[in-house]
Amino acid sequence: MTESNEKQEKTIPFYPDHFMSEFRVTIAIAVILVIIGAVALIYPVGLGEPADELKTPEHIKPEWYFLGLYQLLKYIPKTAGVLLPILGVILVLIWPFIDKKPDTKRQMRIRLIGSILFTIILVALTIWGEVS
């Protein structure tokens, strides 16, 4: 078998093969969204009390995706708490310009463990922020 034939065997055309599988995923998500919409007819998202700048509620919380950061800010100095995430974001932005070496299995495992740890910490902080 020639090289080109081998290559042909390992690929599928984008349309219609791959497109249809993507389409099925899209339909599944759309069905979930329609179910959310149907449920909302009975249980809408709803609103809290109207905003009142003179009445501060007891527990102020930001959106859930800033909750981990907010919880972190409570326990470390303010300046560090702001600089750390910004430096973190910049580091993440330029990460591929730092980590240029060809990939190895070992590196991949380290990144996997690191990502899992980061996610666990983030989720823990978020849950902590939610219940505190």
Added chain:
Amino acid sequence: MSIPHRKIFSYILLGVALVGVIFVITSTVHAQRMKAEGISLSELYQPDPNLAAQALDSLNANSSGGGEDLLPPDPFQDQCLHCHILGEETRLWTPFIRWATFGTIALVFVFAVYQNASVWGNRKPWVPIVTRVSEWLDARYQTQEFLSTFLKKPVPIWATRWWYCLGGITAFLFVVQGITGVLLAFYYIPTPEEAYASIQFIESQVLFGASIRAIHHWSANGMVIMCFAHLLRVFIMGAFKPPRELNWSSGVLLLLFTLAFGLTGYLLPWDQRAYWASTVATEIAGAFPHIGELILVMLRVGWNVTGETLSRFYAMHILVLPVMIIAVMGLHFIMVRRQGVTQPL
């Protein structure tokens, strides 16, 4: 002699003739029925001088509240009162002219049918409308070449595993956000006095308003999660390695834009949760050394969260951020298409 013109003309005649034929057939059937019932046409269609006066009377009685109901119509009464009350039906000329007119049209119809049917033998092979449109476009803009390279691009078999669709789900959710966001913007009013009430209006009065808001709300959360999951997948699999540095950087930018969407969108309902969450979130930005206060004032348009903050967040949410995110998304997709999906180790 140009055939297309003749064809169009004969189609118009065909339509007119069809109406005529139907009319002739129905009136003939009607006349036959009358004959079978033993109703004399001349008797039935005698003009009645009292009829108009009677109708006027009953109308007057109704409008003055007399309460006298109009009698139901006679079942054998002719439908075409306009002609028949005037007594035209009794003459010979009316049916004669009718037959002459519609008969001629029917002859033209038969001729047109023959004309069209005669070219059946040497007709062009039938082509579906989609193919015809695509050929028309291709003749002008050479779309076929571009489309086939786009659509027929081979996808490696390992790139069809489920974890490769996280980015696609994010993109789909963004489209959903765009559509539902536009629908919400039709009713939402971004002022501190009206914002809360307009959301209440959407939830209670607008048809499927609660559904649209719920979909916007939950798919916003889903988009953040999917974005983060996609980032983790790319990071763990090392898909950011050269030559895909800019894919990664633009992707991180997209995540930041998504979070900015979340931050600006959260204030819009203008309830206590939204108000104080935005206060807290902008306060975090205010802790930045040296320029923190500047950022805080820029975000809030003043020292406190007010109606101006709402206007600014709304403008960011529906004007600035969509333009930016769509531009970066376009770049992201083009780069991904150019380089293909990374082969895992």
